[in-house]
Structure formats: C-alpha cells, structure tokens
Amino acid sequence: AQKVTQAQTEISVVEKEDVTLDCVYETRDTTYYLFWYKQPPSGELVFLIRRNSFDEQNEISGRYSWNFQKSTSSFNFTITASQVVDSAVYFCALSEFNAGNMLTFGGGTRLMVKP
Amino acid sequence: NAGVTQTPKFQVLKTGQSMTLQCAQDMNHEYMSWYRQDPGMGLRLIHYSVGAGITDQGEVPNGYNVSRSTTEDFPLRLLSAAPSQTSVYFCASSSTGVDEQFFGPGTRLTVL
Numbered sequence: 001a002q003k004v005t006q007a008q009t010e011i012s013v014v015e016k017e018d019v020t021l022d023c024v025y026e027t028r029d030t031t032y033y034l035f036w037y038k039q040p041p042s043g044e045l046v047f048l049i050r051r052n053s054f055d056e057q058n059e060i061s062g063r064y065s066w067n068f069q070k071s072t073s074s075f076n077f078t079i080t081a082s083q084v085v086d087s088a089v090y091f092c093a094l095s096e097f098n099a100g101n102m103l104t105f106g107g108g109t110r111l112m113v114k115p
Numbered sequence: 116n117a118g119v120t121q122t123p124k125f126q127v128l129k130t131g132q133s134m135t136l137q138c139a140q141d142m143n144h145e146y147m148s149w150y151r152q153d154p155g156m157g158l159r160l161i162h163y164s165v166g167a168g169i170t171d172q173g174e175v176p177n178g179y180n181v182s183r184s185t186t187e188d189f190p191l192r193l194l195s196a197a198p199s200q201t202s203v204y205f206c207a208s209s210s211t212g213v214d215e216q217f218f219g220p221g222t223r224l225t226v227l
Binding site: 004006009033035037043044045047050052091093095097099102103104105106107108 | 148150155156157158159160163173174203205207212213214215216217218220221
C-alpha cells in the first residue's frame with residue numbers, strides 16, 4: 001500500500017530564512033508520481049509540482065526547489081528566502097500508475113513565516 | 116472556465132439526516148474524486164471515478180455513496196450523517212489518473 005509521511009507537523013521561520021519541508025513515501029510500484037500542494041489560510045488547494053518516478057532531476061521554480069531521491073524515497077521541498085505569503089499548509093502526495101485516481105496525501109506541514 | 120465547483124460551502128446536519136454534496140467540473144475531465152480533510156490527517160480519498168458510469172471506493176468509503184451519470188457531475192451522498200463525518204470535503208478532477216488534480220473550494224460539514 002502506498003504511504004506518504006511528512007514528519008514535520010509545524011515549522012516556524014523568520015522571513016528571508018530558507019526552509020526545507022520533508023516528504024518520505026512508500027510504494028511497491030516502479031511507476032509513480034509525486035506531488036506537492038499548497039493550502040493557504042483561505043483553504044483552497046494549489047498545485048505546485050508533479051514529478052514521475054523516472055525523472056530524478058531536481059527542479060527549481062523561482063524561490064521553490066524540489067529534491068527527488070529514489071534511494072531514500074524522499075521528495076523534499078525547499079523555499080529559499082521565505083516570505084510571509086509562503087505561510088500555508090503544504091502537502092506531499094503520491095499516485096501509483098496502476099492505482100486509478102487514488103492520490104495518497106501526507107499529513108501536511110504547517111509553515112509559519114514571521115516578519 | 117469555472118473549474119471545479121462545489122455546493123454548498125457550509126452545511127450543518129443533525130445525526131441521521133441525509134444530504135448530497137454537489138460537485139461539477141467544466142474541463143471535460145474523466146477522473147473525479149472526493150476527499151475529506153480532518154485536522155492533522157491530510158486528505159483522505161473517499162470515492163473516485165475514472166469516467167461516466169464508473170466509480171470505485173477509496174480509503175474511507177463507509178457512510179458515503181457516489182454516482183457518475185455524466186462527465187461533469189460527481190455528487191457525494193451521505194446516507195445517515197454521523198458526528199464522525201464532520202469534516203471539510205473536497206472534490207477534485209483531472210484529465211488522467213496521474214495528472215495534476217484540480218480541487219474545488221471545499222464544503223465544510225458539521226454533524227451535530
């Protein structure tokens with residue numbers, strides 16, 4: 001069965017600090033997809049990134065970067081020079097190729113960025 | 116495009132009442148899902164559909180029914196509401212089973 005663990009339930013940083021959100025997953029499938037979603041205080045879910053299991057290249061998008069390591073089953077998310085607007089709950093999620101539309105979410109990490 | 120819409124936004128029920136949460140999407144997506152979000156537990160899949168006429172159970176299906184008569188609509192029915200079903204419910208859609216899912220704004224349900 002697929003499983004996603006986000007061990008950090010809450011992180012608090014001061015603006016401009018870098019912060020890394022950890023995500024560890026479990027799957028028996030060789031083809032799978034990993035996602036990160038952001039849930040700001042307004043409550044909607046915002047898609048950030050999708051990565052398939054055959055692409056281990058790290059990705060950078062502005063202040064956001066993602067580090068995918070199959071050897072440690074991790075897909076960590078780093079925010080560089082954090083801003084107050086980054087305050088949100090961040091979810092990591094996993095979908096196995098043969099699992100239809102079954103997206104398994106981690107418990108989420110609440111990030112608080114203080115001015 | 117309205118994307119994924121959900122109604123109502125808020126609902127209060129008494130134990131034992133039934134109701135239907137509505138979900139619609141205008142992106143012609145085949146895949147649709149219902150999740151519930153409880154504090155500290157992330158989102159858990161209730162039911163999903165891979166196309167009109169096809170539905171399947173997710174992780175926490177008990178107490179809920181779904182049907183998919185059209186591509187656009189995917190209603191979630193609570194048969195006999197219980198306090199344990201107090202939660203925020205999200206509907207989502209995607210073009211395939213492994214693509215980005217687009218989420219609706221959520222329905223906050225309280226069962227007394």
